[in-house]
Amino acid sequence: MRLSFNRSKILIVVIGILLILSLNFFQREVKNFFYCISFPIQKVLWRAGDRTSDFFEIIVEIKKLKTENEKLKLKIQELLSENTELKELKRENEDLRKALEIDLKKDFKLILADVSGKDALEDFVLINKGSKEGILKGFPVMTSQRTLLGKIDEVYENFSRIILISNKNSSFNAKIITADDGVLGVVHGEGNFRVIFDLIPREAKVKEGSSVVTTGFEGIFPEGILVGEIKKIEKNDVAPFQKAKVEPAFNIKELNAVFIISDF
Amino acid sequence: MRKILIIAVLFYILILLQTSFLVHFNIFGHVPNFILFLVIVLSISETPTPKFGVGAGVWGAVFGGFFLDIFSSGPIGFQILIYTAISISVRLILKKYLWINILKTKE
Numbered sequence: 001m002r003l004s005f006n007r008s009k010i011l012i013v014v015i016g017i018l019l020i021l022s023l024n025f026f027q028r029e030v031k032n033f034f035y036c037i038s039f040p041i042q043k044v045l046w047r048a049g050d051r052t053s054d055f056f057e058i059i060v061e062i063k064k065l066k067t068e069n070e071k072l073k074l075k076i077q078e079l080l081s082e083n084t085e086l087k088e089l090k091r092e093n094e095d096l097r098k099a100l101e102i103d104l105k106k107d108f109k110l111i112l113a114d115v116s117g118k119d120a121l122e123d124f125v126l127i128n129k130g131s132k133e134g135i136l137k138g139f140p141v142m143t144s145q146r147t148l149l150g151k152i153d154e155v156y157e158n159f160s161r162i163i164l165i166s167n168k169n170s171s172f173n174a175k176i177i178t179a180d181d182g183v184l185g186v187v188h189g190e191g192n193f194r195v196i197f198d199l200i201p202r203e204a205k206v207k208e209g210s211s212v213v214t215t216g217f218e219g220i221f222p223e224g225i226l227v228g229e230i231k232k233i234e235k236n237d238v239a240p241f242q243k244a245k246v247e248p249a250f251n252i253k254e255l256n257a258v259f260i261i262s263d264f
Numbered sequence: 265m266r267k268i269l270i271i272a273v274l275f276y277i278l279i280l281l282q283t284s285f286l287v288h289f290n291i292f293g294h295v296p297n298f299i300l301f302l303v304i305v306l307s308i309s310e311t312p313t314p315k316f317g318v319g320a321g322v323w324g325a326v327f328g329g330f331f332l333d334i335f336s337s338g339p340i341g342f343q344i345l346i347y348t349a350i351s352i353s354v355r356l357i358l359k360k361y362l363w364i365n366i367l368k369t370k371e
Contacts, residue, residue, distance in 0.1 A: 016326075017341075020330070020340060020341045020344060021340075021341055023340045023341070024339050024340050024341065027339070027340060030334070030340065031334055034334045034335075038280055041280050041284075042280055042283065042284040043284075045280060045281060045284035045285040046284040046285070046287075048285060049284060049285035049286065049287060049288035049289070050288055052285075052288065052289075053288035053289055056289075116284070117280075117283040117284045117287075117335065118283055118284070118287045118295075119283070119335065119336050119337060122336070122337055124336075124337055126283075126335075153337075154337070161337070192294065252287070253287075253288050
């Protein structure tokens with residue numbers, strides 16, 4: 001009797017394991033099904049989390065706001081003067097383009113999508129547009145502020161997964177904007193929304209606070225999309241290259257809508 | 265059966281909270297893993313000899329692992345395996361060092 005009970009128990013476990021393993025053959029369909037039924041709840045939870053964390057952040061950071069306000073006022077003054085300078089340069093640029101009769105303006109073809117959730121373990125984000133909307137693997141993704149978020153990693157029928165630039169498997173060419181030509185290097189993710197700018201030549205002079213933009217060399221990302229800001233430079237006498245920590249330009253907490261670039 | 269269904273729904277709600285709500289409250293870049301916490305709590309709180317041979321801890325591990333697999337990039341079954349192993353380990357440790365003493369004291 002005892003033997004038959006154990007046998008049936010083992011049989012149930014084996015059937016269970018086989019059932020779970022067989023789900024891997026229909027992984028896309030199974031995941032798409034769960035994403036479909038979860039999306040409305042996830043959307044509500046995502047927004048609720050966003051608002052709640054904003055509320056707590058305001059309470060915590062209320063003291064810092066005053067000093068930050070002073071700094072921002074100064075920054076506005078700086079930016080205003082810079083803006084005037086840039087307007088002048090833009091006008092000059094337009095005049096030159098007209099003179100050359102070349103239209104270099106190239107708009108991206110964009111697809112708008114809503115963020116529904118974050119991967120439970122890694123730096124991935126789930127969005128509510130999939131192969132039905134013409135999304136393909138490898139499409140670049142940016143925020144509404146035209147800052148780089150990542151690229152499409154997995155496409156389901158109604159959903160897609162974005163691999164963030166901070167993911168450990170993400171790396172691409174980028175450059176630091178400097179007064180000269182710009183410093184080229186490679187941006188790679190370190191997980192937990194941390195990004196590193198690597199392979200900076202030893203002799204290159206890089207300042208903290210400089211902006212990092214895409215180069216578009218590999219053809220994955222369009223050129224000139226903002227990646228982030230240099231936070232800390234790590235220079236070692238022995239190492240042949242410099243490294244820098246980059247503060248990504250996107251804020252995961254403020255992500256609600258993203259733009260998928262379908263053509264550039 | 266009712267207990268299993270409650271556990272499944274509970275873990276589904278928890279994974280939705282973990283992937284959509286708690287993402288905004290990360291501590292030093294890490295989102296608290298409530299699935300793991302609940303699996304351990306269920307494994308500890310279940311009786312030494314549960315009905316039908318499998319307790320709430322193992323069921324929690326199976327459902328928690330399954331939903332983690334669904335909402336992560338890995339293959340289906342990987343997290344189930346890890347969480348079931350954790351639940352069984354907790355049960356074995358308790359059985360060896362705690363429950364046996366309680367049973368002896370009762371005798």
